[in-house]
Amino acid sequence: METPKNNDFFEQVYQVVHLIPKGRATSYGAIAKYLGSARSSRMVGWAMNTAHSRPEIPAHRVVNRNGMLTGKMHFGSPTRMQELLEGEGIQVENDQIINFTELFWNPQEELKL
DNA sequence: CACTTGACTTATT
């Protein structure tokens, strides 16, 4: 308790990302907004970058608001993210998720308080 | 210690 500061922002991101069901995807802004700051979406991206320190962060299920695999280049291979998504049943075309609107997993509705 | 970059999003021109 002598640490009232909330550095758990990244931890929150890890939790939410880890809660994404298989075959679904969400956006950085959705997570950030769920945490209370829609404009902190960059921090979610930074959290993903640091997520490499975490073993089971399905970052491939997190894409930008267009459903485009913006972070694909940060995986081992530029096609790794797409392979992972397709491996979960998500259709990806031209680095963009098909039916992203239907696959969109909103933490505010699924994890709504 | 100050400036730049970055897995984004929204608003304005």
Add this chain to the structure above:
DNA sequence: TAATAAGCCAAGT
């Protein structure tokens, strides 16, 4: 409708 500006905050240089 498309392009540009601003906002957010942390880490890297």
